[in-house]
Amino acid sequence: MEDFVFGKNSVIELLNNKKRNVSKIIILKGAKDSKTETIISLAKERGIVFQFVPKEKFTKFSKDAHQGVVAYVAPVEYTELEDFLNKKKDGYKRVVILDGIEDPHNVGAIIRSAVCAGLDAVILPSRRTSLINSTVEKSSMGAVNLIDIVMVNSLSSTIDILKDRDFWIIASEAEGKDNYFDIDYCGMNFALVMGGEHSGISSTIMKKADFKVKIPMSANFNSLNVSNAAAIIMFEAFKQLLKNKNL
Amino acid sequence: MEDFVFGKNSVIELLNNKKRNVSKIIILKGAKDSKTETIISLAKERGIVFQFVPKEKFTKFSKDAHQGVVAYVAPVEYTELEDFLNKKKDGYKRVVILDGIEDPHNVGAIIRSAVCAGLDAVILPSRRTSLINSTVEKSSMGAVNLIDIVMVNSLSSTIDILKDRDFWIIASEAEGKDNYFDIDYCGMNFALVMGGEHSGISSTIMKKADFKVKIPMSANFNSLNVSNAAAIIMFEAFKQLLKNKNL
Structure with a gap:
């Protein structure tokens, strides 16, 4: 089961954790703020795919405070x-x-x-x-x-x-x-x-x-x-x- | 318990009373008259959620002269x-x-x-x-x-x-x-x-x-x-x- 992480701060935190397995990140087309820049550079560093997408792609996440950034992740890794x-x-x-x-x-x-x-x-x-x-x-x-x-x-x-x-x-x-x-x-x-x-x-x-x-x-x-x-x-x-x- | 205020004039009056606490307003889909416009602009000004809904949503208010507008009022009384x-x-x-x-x-x-x-x-x-x-x-x-x-x-x-x-x-x-x-x-x-x-x-x-x-x-x-x-x-x-x- 794939899960999602929404919002700029949460995605930055996610990307800083090497243990988490991120499959891709979608970013609202045109976003240019510094947090988005950070997300992009962290994604590049880790070789994670990111895509700029139109806002229609966020429709299914409309209930969530996504701020134009959604990461697709494997579920949290639990510790035994x-x-x-x-x-x-x-x-x-x-x-x-x-x-x-x-x-x-x-x-x-x-x-x-x-x-x-x-x-x-x-x-x-x-x-x-x-x-x-x-x-x-x-x-x-x-x-x-x-x-x-x-x-x-x-x-x-x-x-x-x-x-x-x-x-x-x-x-x-x-x-x-x-x-x-x-x-x-x-x-x-x-x-x-x-x-x-x-x-x-x-x-x-x-x-x-x-x-x-x-x-x-x-x-x-x-x-x-x-x-x-x-x-x-x-x-x-x-x-x-x-x-x-x-x- | 939530309370309701029905009708365009009543809702305008309600919205003009800053002491009253309105949690949301439902408006009949397609309404375009000037009173409805006033309600929308007052709601925006006060940061109150409003929704356009189909007429089925008014069924439970059918006994009231709602004119396609119902405000949900929370009962909290503010203290000066x-x-x-x-x-x-x-x-x-x-x-x-x-x-x-x-x-x-x-x-x-x-x-x-x-x-x-x-x-x-x-x-x-x-x-x-x-x-x-x-x-x-x-x-x-x-x-x-x-x-x-x-x-x-x-x-x-x-x-x-x-x-x-x-x-x-x-x-x-x-x-x-x-x-x-x-x-x-x-x-x-x-x-x-x-x-x-x-x-x-x-x-x-x-x-x-x-x-x-x-x-x-x-x-x-x-x-x-x-x-x-x-x-x-x-x-x-x-x-x-x-x-x-x-x-």
């Missing part, structure tokens, strides 16, 4: 869990696990925040989650290419493996026992689990959590968007790491 | 800035200002986070921002009805007024001087300014900021989704308030 775990890293590893998050904008935004907050991987189950499609990629602003994306069949057994490998499991939960800012994120490998928009974290996963953290909220409303909740927790961890210089 | 400022509150007031945020999902998510983080108002300029349409309302999960939404003509003069009323202006900026977590949010009225997805905070607003705060990020990527960035800062403030019991 074992390969990720065996990668050498100075210091601890930090990952975020998405348990049943369905909205591709949320998946993309979480990947973007995970990269910004210096996490090492995003783990998704192959069911119950939005796959990494072009909407996810666009919402991530190309960040999908800057972090290991690990797709697994069973989150439950993945969590067992992570625990065996000395990861602590932190579940984000509205009824959690600890405030998210009372956890010390610095001295451990951790996997932060975020639950889906509707059903939250599944009960089998919840049982395996070492910490259940909540984001305390103002009394009259208690429902954050999941990508915002993920950002709040990941950046609390990142702030602690910065202050400890333990990156 | 003066009214908001004159409201009594024990303790300090906290607001978030959206300067040019265009994606209604982002506007909705920020309103939702603002409610969760106990802010008192969201201030938007009537131009350069997504209006509170049904997408915003949906993304906010109904939070638009739980906080004062203040729509202003000029952000710049609004900020002058806020400063006169003893508010400190905090601009979120990638190149900001202070880390967002090094600000003491507790002992002041503050207005957090978040800039648009593309152009950031406008320069006239930036010059009036008392603090420019950045969210420090991992080296290899530096671009958070604006609703995630807003959530991170608003919840840092909320956490400090919780710890100070200064709510």
Whole structure:
């Protein structure tokens, strides 16, 4: 299955990632701005075909914010869990696990925040989650290419493996026992689990959590968007790491 | 719940009332009279979506004298800035200002986070921002009805007024001087300014900021989704308030 990447910034990010396999790029005829120039020179450098096409060729992408640039790509290359775990890293590893998050904008935004907050991987189950499609990629602003994306069949057994490998499991939960800012994120490998928009974290996963953290909220409303909740927790961890210089 | 306004004169009147929040207008395909022209030009002026649709789309309005024009009106009631400022509150007031945020999902998510983080108002300029349409309302999960939404003509003069009323202006900026977590949010009225997805905070607003705060990020990527960035800062403030019991 071929997939598409839309928009100038996302295509530049894509072309800068040598691991991604781009089959061709179409560019709106007459485009002359500097980002388009960058795209062309990167494409030349990598020997990727590009074509200038009239705007009718973009009709089928009209729902997407393509800005006159669309890249045809092979789907994101996933990293195997074992390969990720065996990668050498100075210091601890930090990952975020998405348990049943369905909205591709949320998946993309979480990947973007995970990269910004210096996490090492995003783990998704192959069911119950939005796959990494072009909407996810666009919402991530190309960040999908800057972090290991690990797709697994069973989150439950993945969590067992992570625990065996000395990861602590932190579940984000509205009824959690600890405030998210009372956890010390610095001295451990951790996997932060975020639950889906509707059903939250599944009960089998919840049982395996070492910490259940909540984001305390103002009394009259208690429902954050999941990508915002993920950002709040990941950046609390990142702030602690910065202050400890333990990156 | 969305509401409807029917008929050419009513829709013109509606569009002339800046306080009313119109999410879209449907117009019978082929309509060419001068009132329809007026409606189209008013809609364009206010950045309201309009669509030409076949008459089948009017079937559900057949009991109403729609004359081939129906406006969808969101129920949000805006608060006047003066009214908001004159409201009594024990303790300090906290607001978030959206300067040019265009994606209604982002506007909705920020309103939702603002409610969760106990802010008192969201201030938007009537131009350069997504209006509170049904997408915003949906993304906010109904939070638009739980906080004062203040729509202003000029952000710049609004900020002058806020400063006169003893508010400190905090601009979120990638190149900001202070880390967002090094600000003491507790002992002041503050207005957090978040800039648009593309152009950031406008320069006239930036010059009036008392603090420019950045969210420090991992080296290899530096671009958070604006609703995630807003959530991170608003919840840092909320956490400090919780710890100070200064709510």
